Amino acid sequence: MKLEEAKQQFINSWGAFGTNWGINRTMAQIHALLLINPDPLTQDDMMEALNISRGNVNMNVRDLIGWGLAERVILPGERKEYFTGEKDIWKVVKQIVKERKKRELEPMLQLVDKLEQTEGDRRDRHVKAFMDTIEGIKKLGKYADKTLDTLIKAEEHWFVSNMMKMFK
Amino acid sequence: MKLEEAKQQFINSWGAFGTNWGINRTMAQIHALLLINPDPLTQDDMMEALNISRGNVNMNVRDLIGWGLAERVILPGERKEYFTGEKDIWKVVKQIVKERKKRELEPMLQLVDKLEQTEGDRRDRHVKAFMDTIEGIKKLGKYADKTLDTLIKAEEHWFVSNMMKMFK
DNA sequence: TTGAATTTTCAAATATTATTGAAAATATTA
């Protein structure tokens, strides 16, 4: 397979992959494009590579920046803005984990803390089932929170070699 | 807060949470409903609790069964079908991990195996950047695959206590 | 400053995904 075809396949698959994770297709495709491009790209480059409008590129690039997955680059002497993506996949994963933890896990933990205060007699099987679920989620959620914090701070080799010990 | 209000909040939040993960709102809400209900429910119960149509319940319950998160229950003497959900959150998490690994990680690994065959001279910076990305994803993907297999097979207490050692 | 280049915004258009509801299929009981 030729490079151009392979790139196209990668971009399409990364886009489809993203949609399974609640990320819009275009944002994931732009991310793919930045991952595989050695040099920074302009918004026009992305419009052309993905066949999408200026507004679409602009919004999604800014979203990617918000996720910490892309950044603006100033090239001396150039008028236009350029953008690059983090190339180290381990760092990409850590960044995504960090953001999703902040955006989703933390609000979920806040919710269960609140729902834990629900009134009612546990001898009522409905009350009990509800409270058991909430407590189960809280316990596992807090544990996930700590685990993910460890991952976010970890160096790849440290994390991998620690995990390896579990596989034996 | 009263039980009914708390249940409603939990169902709504679980639904919203699902949409961030590429899972449709109704499926996540039905799952929430099954999580917090001590007894099996009929499709009519779910229609009423969530204010949705029969067809919608039916499709989403079957999807949940496909994900291994709900199952049909036969109650002796009852004409209607009943459904329950797994209550143990650790098992729920393992089941979701197992399914997403099969549906997403494995196809992704197949893709990178294929894209690794891309022709081209690595002295070309574009070829090199592409191949580096693909190889990075492959390496981390294979590692994730093993880690998740360990998680899927693990007992909660074993897994937790192993992870604890990393936090120290 | 000015004005050309560039980026950003956002209402409207389009595309995608989810939901309904009624007909068809299936299962159950008498």
Add this chain to the structure above:
DNA sequence: TAATATTTTCAATAATATTTGAAAATTCAA
């Protein structure tokens, strides 16, 4: 077997999410 209850399907509809494109805002060089 026929009558009835229940489940399933799926075309039509509705709801949601994404994309466009042109106007407004901003930036920058002279």
